[in-house]
Amino acid sequence: MDLYEFVIELARGFRKRGLKVGVSESIDACEAIQLVRGRSLEDVFTAIRVTMIKDPSKYHMVEEVVSEVAAEGGGGGGEGEGESDGQGSEMSMQPTGMSKGSGQEQNSVSTRYVMYSPAESLHRRNLKPIDISSLKTGKRIIRRMRRRLAVLPGRRSTYSKRGDIEFAKTIRHSLKTFGELMRLRRSIKILSRARLVALIDISGSMDTYTDWLVRAMYLFSRFTRRVEVFVFSTRLRRITDILEVTDLGEIRRRLSSELDLWGSGTRIGYSLKSFLDNHGNMVDRTWVVVIVSDGWDTGEPELLRWSMAALRQRAGRIIWINPHADKPNFKPITIGMLTALPFIDVLAGTSILEDYQAFLRSFGKSIKPLKRGETLARQQVSRWAV
């Protein structure tokens, strides 16, 4: 196996594990490996990481895939795992004596890669098609919610005496008076944008709401352009990239085939903590955090309390959607719900995305953006306090 074949096999290995490795990355990898060739294996691994893996949480895959490719190459495994240096030159990378790329195309498509984890039972699910008509009200509500929660200046501007002078506009307007400057044009940007991160529980206890959850994922991903969607059960997974495509069928297919967390147990605290650890930096006062969960937690409540407190400290608003909250005699008595209640701004049921009146009940009628320091309908939460 020569360098090019080796890199192609690597790229295939990474793709099988869900990484996006394009041709340009492969070309870079070839060049990079050639540059560090003759050096230690550690350098070669770094070269692969630097060029092909652009997500630190996936770094562990490098050794995995390299040894897999080395083994596939039918070679004497020794070198593949090899220590650094020595004369490991001229291909510590040539872990194989492979004559020909065994990896025929059919392999890459048909080979199912099964993930292993002792802690959870992984489930994929065949999801029903997303019903477009049911999205109509949801989209309208999401638009309203966006305007209500806007805290960031958008691109459009409006005249304001307090704003900055806009020279380009001022000069353009001076043309009316033959270049004489009669008035300085000032403007400020209009508040029109919000940022949202949705954390959606897809564990076993939420099973009955699967269709609604998929719709919610889709709707939240259309909230603004700055949105991140995560799902969790026993662990956390970012699905923003899955939802980025426009084709509903494609989204359903990818949620069905790529997501393996459906119906497992729930560890809300752990999942929130891993969100904070890996993506926590992104959340600040300008972000709205939406958590969708029924609050059944098999993890430690203390961890959930910590995570919620940390989230409260960073995020602008926290909205919790509990599917059961619509029921007439609902009381937030699950351990997760009780722990989280002091930290959230709005607690609502699934109807918030389906029924316009329910949305207004939670968010109030005015659709003006909230002023700094102003809270959402906090009474919604105090009503539940038990």
Add this chain to the structure above:
Amino acid sequence: MAEDVVFEKLNIDVLIEKLEEHLYVADRSLATALYLAIKMNKPLLIEGEPGCGKTEIAKVLAEILETDLIRLQCYEGLDASDAIYEWNYPKQLLYIRMLENRGDVKGIESEIFSEKFLLKRPLLAAVLHDGKAPPVLLIDEIDRADEEFEGFLLEFLAEFQVTIPEIGTIKCKKQPLVILTSNRTREIGDGLKRRCLYYYQSYPSREKELKILRLKVKGLDPAVMEKIVDFVNLVRQRPDISKKPGISESLDWANALAKLSAKDFNRDVVRATLSCIVKTQEDLVRLDIDSMLSMLGGKSS
């Protein structure tokens, strides 16, 4: 090419040495990433926790290369007029007023849209740079800029040219060495990542952090330094601390203790200076100094 002057005989070991000469302690993997970025002439995107020396890399690299550092600090709402160029409108206006009586419209037009009325922002400055070696262009905290700007950068990083309608297209003579940094306050788009080499800078190991402190802080008892590093590491491990201290915080703390000529790392000293590493009131309240110190004591014994 960036390597022609200083980096003729460059290799990873030399780079590590050079970095250390300039008081930057780098892992071998970081040096490899920098080496590849220089040799492959590709932008390097460095992500990592705040205060872990991402920006510093670009500064040190400019020093090693003996070239200029051009820095573009990104922020929410950054647009082309702040990043590339802008016409100097007030100066243009004054000039027009002065020439009003000349009546030569064409002449005035060609003059006021010439280079002397151009405000060069960092990207244009990098393109027009005329030094011996190509400059190091630092695009700092790219995650703070909007996606629109990121989209624009894609084009810039591919072509390294700037088009000004009134003047034309300017292509850079020597491609700058581009370092982008991100604190991961949002995910950087795949397109941009694809065009860059990628390196993740995490918190340093205990040994590395100690080495950095020894290199940069003078006049502090080594035993106190060790205590500082251990204490900071304990704080980093706490899940309930919202702003985790980076290397820059450890350095601040060590410098503070050096200034105070602290001989001992006891409760009072820690209490008085803890705000060097813990920057929010809530975190300060949460940290129980006594128990942390007793954990440290247990560890060292």
